[in-house]
Amino acid sequence: MASLKIQNVCKSFGAVDVLKGIDLEIESGEFLVLVGPSGCGKSTLLNLIAGLETVTSGDVLIGDRVVNAVSPKDRDIAMVFQSYALYPNMNVRKNLSFGLETRKVAKPEIDATIERVAQMLQITDLLDRKPAQLSGGQRQRVAMGRALARNPKIFLFDEPLSNLDAKLRVEMRTEIKRLHQRIHTTIVYVTHDQIEAMTLADRVVVMKQGIVQQVGTPTEIYDTPANTFVASFIGSPAMNLMQGEIEGGTFRGTNVEIAGLSAADGPVTLGFRAEDAAVADTSADIKAPIYTIELLGDATMLTVRAGGEMVSVKAAKDFRAEIGDAVSISVPVGVCHLFDHESGERLAS
Amino acid sequence: MPEAIHKPPSERAQRVFIYSVLLLFVVYFLAPFFVMFITSIKTMDEIRNGTLIALPRQPTLEPWLKAWGYATIGVTNEGIRGFFWNSIRMVIPAVLISTIIGAVNGYVLSKWRFRGSDTFFAMLLLGCFIPFQVILLPMARTLGLLGLSESVWGLVLVHVVYGLAFTTLFFRNYYVAVPSELVNAARIDGAGFFRIFWRIMLPISTPIFMVTIIWQTTQIWNDFLFGVCFSTGETQPITVALNNLVNTSSAVKEYNVDMAAAIIAALPTLFVYFVAGKYFVRGLTAGAVKG
Numbered sequence: 289m290a291s292l293k294i295q296n297v298c299k300s301f302g303a304v305d306v307l308k309g310i311d312l313e314i315e316s317g318e319f320l321v322l323v324g325p326s327g328c329g330k331s332t333l334l335n336l337i338a339g340l341e342t343v344t345s346g347d348v349l350i351g352d353r354v355v356n357a358v359s360p361k362d363r364d365i366a367m368v369f370q371s372y373a374l375y376p377n378m379n380v381r382k383n384l385s386f387g388l389e390t391r392k393v394a395k396p397e398i399d400a401t402i403e404r405v406a407q408m409l410q411i412t413d414l415l416d417r418k419p420a421q422l423s424g425g426q427r428q429r430v431a432m433g434r435a436l437a438r439n440p441k442i443f444l445f446d447e448p449l450s451n452l453d454a455k456l457r458v459e460m461r462t463e464i465k466r467l468h469q470r471i472h473t474t475i476v477y478v479t480h481d482q483i484e485a486m487t488l489a490d491r492v493v494v495m496k497q498g499i500v501q502q503v504g505t506p507t508e509i510y511d512t513p514a515n516t517f518v519a520s521f522i523g524s525p526a527m528n529l530m531q532g533e534i535e536g537g538t539f540r541g542t543n544v545e546i547a548g549l550s551a552a553d554g555p556v557t558l559g560f561r562a563e564d565a566a567v568a569d570t571s572a573d574i575k576a577p578i579y580t581i582e583l584l585g586d587a588t589m590l591t592v593r594a595g596g597e598m599v600s601v602k603a604a605k606d607f608r609a610e611i612g613d614a615v616s617i618s619v620p621v622g623v624c625h626l627f628d629h630e631s632g633e634r635l636a637s
Numbered sequence: 638m639p640e641a642i643h644k645p646p647s648e649r650a651q652r653v654f655i656y657s658v659l660l661l662f663v664v665y666f667l668a669p670f671f672v673m674f675i676t677s678i679k680t681m682d683e684i685r686n687g688t689l690i691a692l693p694r695q696p697t698l699e700p701w702l703k704a705w706g707y708a709t710i711g712v713t714n715e716g717i718r719g720f721f722w723n724s725i726r727m728v729i730p731a732v733l734i735s736t737i738i739g740a741v742n743g744y745v746l747s748k749w750r751f752r753g754s755d756t757f758f759a760m761l762l763l764g765c766f767i768p769f770q771v772i773l774l775p776m777a778r779t780l781g782l783l784g785l786s787e788s789v790w791g792l793v794l795v796h797v798v799y800g801l802a803f804t805t806l807f808f809r810n811y812y813v814a815v816p817s818e819l820v821n822a823a824r825i826d827g828a829g830f831f832r833i834f835w836r837i838m839l840p841i842s843t844p845i846f847m848v849t850i851i852w853q854t855t856q857i858w859n860d861f862l863f864g865v866c867f868s869t870g871e872t873q874p875i876t877v878a879l880n881n882l883v884n885t886s887s888a889v890k891e892y893n894v895d896m897a898a899a900i901i902a903a904l905p906t907l908f909v910y911f912v913a914g915k916y917f918v919r920g921l922t923a924g925a926v927k928g
């Protein structure tokens with residue numbers, strides 16, 4: 289267990305700046321989840337923490353020690369690679385034991401560890417197979433097992449569940465959560481899965497193009513996104529964002545008029561989440577023809593055009609209408625998020 | 638495809654054409670060897686009286702025995718036997734050393750890059766294009782200074798140095814296709830430079846080892862120029878001895894003995910091809926389609 293600090297870290301590959309001044313403080317025992325679009329530098333950041341790449345500038349601290357020049361094997365971390373990186377010439381058992389053997393762990397202890405990890409990841413039957421004889425999801429679990437077999441200061445997970453089927457993914461997620469609750473090792477975890485991020489994280493870091501957009505608990509990120517990027521990246525469906533003007537406390541845009549806002553006059557972006565609005569007969573804030581209608585089972589998702597964008601709204605599961613029918617939607621003032629119309633930054637409310 | 642499926646006539650005509658051409662090439666390439674072989678088991682009388690491609694009427698092994706054991710080469714009468722072993726003693730260490738160093742070089746140049754490693758590799762590649770003749774004099778001087786002139790070990794050194802450019806190239810290009818994450822994972826697992834090489838890289842290197850060994854064996858075994866320049870008398874490799882055998886002035890030219898000796902000189906490379914040839918083809922294409 290150890291804390292981890294990333295101080296003003298930049299990383300460039302030749303002329304390409306991949307990370308542009310990352311600052312993060314991760315407490316000992318914290319579960320930090322990194323999210324961001326493909327290519328924003330998540331794996332690169334993990335590689336820097338692991339010591340597989342060197343920082344262009346800035347410092348990485350594990351505990352209170354600057355580890356910029358410390359080699360990976362002396363950082364005492366375990367990592368699951370996005371590409372699994374299983375040793376092709378070794379069977380699963382050897383893959384799991386390689387790191388332990390290298391670190392001179394006694395044989396009986398190695399066997400016990402493999403037994404335990406294999407059971408947890410449901411790969412006991414696969415122990416004698418070579419990686420080439422495994423499916424994608426099985427390989428991923430072996431990759432996971434290789435990290436879990438060790439007992440490091442920090443775990444780095446790069447999309448460790450991305451290739452599993454839905455059921456197994458939920459199981460593994462629970463398993464990881466329990467593991468963390470039991471051993472309290474510091475974890476940095478990259479994922480594209482919103483639910484994983486929300487359920488696992490103590491705190492979530494949202495990145496975009498090598499810059500941290502927001503750091504906060506899952507609730508903070510979800511309820512008070514720092515800018516339109518975070519608002520549209522977190523949540524499924526993404527937060528609705530409409531363009532319009534505020535005039536005397538009333539937001540106006542195409543098909544939309546929401547009164548009672550306390551904000552200065554001028555152009556803004558107004559956001560709200562699909563589940564916070566409702567189809568209404570009276571007090572319509574949005575009036576527009578239905579553009580699409582999707583039955584989700586537990587709800588019905590409508591989209592309409594308003595404020596120059598597509599806006600989704602969750603309606604009751606028995607809601608029925610035809611495409612093109614006019615619909616009225618109420619958006620309570622309390623669920624509205626206001627963002628600067630140019631920078632996209634959240635406006636204080 | 639099962640034979641039962643009928644092919645349209647045009648396709649069959651194509652087949653016939655292709656196989657005829659291939660057959661022609663086979664004949665073309667095998668004919669010299671065939672002539673060599675039948676000549677080597679004829680008596681001198683038959684050679685003088687018959688034609689080149691006539692089959693021997695009384696096959697004899699005598700020319701082979703003579704070539705191997707008691708033909709006159711230079712000033713000795715002991716056949717090419719001793720020189721054959723000279724070549725073996727030269728080829729084995731030279732191939733092994735150059736292959737192993739090439740493997741380590743390739744590993745470093747692909748997985749442990751350092752500042753300037755690409756330039757270094759480019760310069761090393763230049764070594765593949767240096768003609769033998771250019772390095773003869775400097776090499777002779779170097780061997781002299783090292784006290785290795787005219788010894789088998791001197792030849793070994795020459796071949797190792799000259800072969801490194803090729804072996805490094807082979808291994809480097811093979812290892813470049815191996816994902817770097819493998820090395821990274823092993824580094825995180827606590828393995829160092831040699832442990833990663835030994836446990837991760839070497840076990841997946843069989844095809845490229847075969848390619849390199851075949852290449853180096855053929856090159857070094859067949860070399861004549863270095864052999865003739867850097868060795869004398871007893872220490873000469875078989876290629877030089879073969880030349881001397883053919884050129885030794887005696888009353889009659891014994892074509893049958895010459896041919897037998899030539900075939901003996903070619904046997905080891907043929908042997909290597911037959912044993913490891915399938916790896917050669919596989920190894921050369923292994924990088925192209927990653928599996």
Ligand SMILES: Nc1ncnc2c1ncn2[C@@H]1O[C@H](COP(=O)(O)OP(=O)(O)OP(=O)(O)O)[C@@H](O)[C@H]1O
Pocket residue numbers: 301304306324325326327328329330331332333370
């Ligand atoms: N060795 C490298 N040389 C040059 N550019 C690189 C290198 N490694 C990564 N990059 C670039 O850095 C950027 C970030 O890559 P990275 O792998 O960190 O993205 P990521 O956030 O992990 O994306 P994904 O979600 O797709 O895995 C990408 O634009 C990538 O092209």
Ligand SMILES: [Mg+2]
Pocket residue numbers: 330331332370446
């Ligand atoms: Mg990645």
